[in-house]
Amino acid sequence: MTVKVLTIKEDILGINKEKAIKNRERLDRYHVLAINIMSSPGAGKTSLILQTINRLKSKTRVAVIEGDIASQIDADKVFQHGVPVIQINTAGGCHLDANMIEKALDNLPLEKIDLLLIENVGNLVCPAEFALGEHRKVMLLSMPEGDDKPHKYPLMFTETDVVLVNKVDLLPYLDFNIAAFNQVVNGLNPRSKIFPVSCKTGEGLEAWFSWLEKETKHRVYDSQAVGP
Amino acid sequence: MTVKVLTIKEDILGINKEKAIKNRERLDRYHVLAINIMSSPGAGKTSLILQTINRLKSKTRVAVIEGDIASQIDADKVFQHGVPVIQINTAGGCHLDANMIEKALDNLPLEKIDLLLIENVGNLVCPAEFALGEHRKVMLLSMPEGDDKPHKYPLMFTETDVVLVNKVDLLPYLDFNIAAFNQVVNGLNPRSKIFPVSCKTGEGLEAWFSWLEKETKHRVYDSQAVGP
Numbered sequence: 001m002t003v004k005v006l007t008i009k010e011d012i013l014g015i016n017k018e019k020a021i022k023n024r025e026r027l028d029r030y031h032v033l034a035i036n037i038m039s040s041p042g043a044g045k046t047s048l049i050l051q052t053i054n055r056l057k058s059k060t061r062v063a064v065i066e067g068d069i070a071s072q073i074d075a076d077k078v079f080q081h082g083v084p085v086i087q088i089n090t091a092g093g094c095h096l097d098a099n100m101i102e103k104a105l106d107n108l109p110l111e112k113i114d115l116l117l118i119e120n121v122g123n124l125v126c127p128a129e130f131a132l133g134e135h136r137k138v139m140l141l142s143m144p145e146g147d148d149k150p151h152k153y154p155l156m157f158t159e160t161d162v163v164l165v166n167k168v169d170l171l172p173y174l175d176f177n178i179a180a181f182n183q184v185v186n187g188l189n190p191r192s193k194i195f196p197v198s199c200k201t202g203e204g205l206e207a208w209f210s211w212l213e214k215e216t217k218h219r220v221y222d223s224q225a226v227g228p
Numbered sequence: 229m230t231v232k233v234l235t236i237k238e239d240i241l242g243i244n245k246e247k248a249i250k251n252r253e254r255l256d257r258y259h260v261l262a263i264n265i266m267s268s269p270g271a272g273k274t275s276l277i278l279q280t281i282n283r284l285k286s287k288t289r290v291a292v293i294e295g296d297i298a299s300q301i302d303a304d305k306v307f308q309h310g311v312p313v314i315q316i317n318t319a320g321g322c323h324l325d326a327n328m329i330e331k332a333l334d335n336l337p338l339e340k341i342d343l344l345l346i347e348n349v350g351n352l353v354c355p356a357e358f359a360l361g362e363h364r365k366v367m368l369l370s371m372p373e374g375d376d377k378p379h380k381y382p383l384m385f386t387e388t389d390v391v392l393v394n395k396v397d398l399l400p401y402l403d404f405n406i407a408a409f410n411q412v413v414n415g416l417n418p419r420s421k422i423f424p425v426s427c428k429t430g431e432g433l434e435a436w437f438s439w440l441e442k443e444t445k446h447r448v449y450d451s452q453a454v455g456p
Contacts, residue, residue: 040268041352042373071379094322094353123353124269125322144372144395145270151299153269167372170401
């Protein structure tokens, strides 16, 4: 007896690349840096966004797009931090797509925004496959999810610019091998940066803020150099 | 300024209900009880399956279908417990469907199986929408994911027969309000049972085993009464 492995390919991709390119051109015209934030449900995307707004809003004009299947719990939290926010409800859809982002951009004051944080639907699968027009992809892995996730959801790790390993405050109570995790992620994607953080205690977030500030500045510089 | 909410409906459902009914009829012919186990990535589905095999295999003939986008890590773990196992790799697909299950059933000795545990792809969205032919749906919520998940992923909670709230061993380090969680789940789905468990320490699993044994027995009785 051996393990039987069946590989069954199903086409779940819509064609939204063209619209993503248009979104990207529009964001570039307004010198907005857009970050697509992805993770499993409950890995800490909203907490990361709230921490980031608090830290950066004195010098960076932040706006947020919240993606959820249902509810506007997250948008309400962001709204209380005084930045423009759009809630997208996908009504069952398991990821954001470029069409949804286009509609959200129609409702945002782009000329008054430097940094657009897009919280995707909580899902480690489909969001990685749909470009939104973002400049950078960021994913959170919550430590309690386990260090084997890069093996099981490789596309998300291959596509991302930054992996935030969140809930590091729980590490003493978990069997999570950080060295092994880093090695697998680096194997899949050598350019990805890995920051262990706790969005609850703030531990490790300075590295994330520094990266983000550098990207925002670089983006503004780029846009000034290249023109709209 | 108020929060703007955009509702954008996209049709992501394939039509697989007919095939699910055929799978169900086939399982019934062989008196196999099939359980569809769903959760976010890393919530503990494989640990639950391994604990269940260990506890029940002396009196119940268990088999497993493992669903993953990539890898056969989980099937290898199950295989070492000496029960028949099929690994389905969806090659990017974010959920199992009835067609995949049909192919897996072709490769299982159904006449020698009482209980078929199907581990769906780690995802709190799409698996809830695709019937496989299962008799019961079970979901795990990992406590570190937070107690607000029923608001944000309502379909999964509406559809399920049992919610296992896993990683209860981490509760002292989390802000998880069990009473509030139970109330929301009961509001969405009054018939769903909720068992707080730890697949790591074994805490609370007896309630799950009892439920499963009752369902398996009831199923065999049903089949004998109704005939194939």
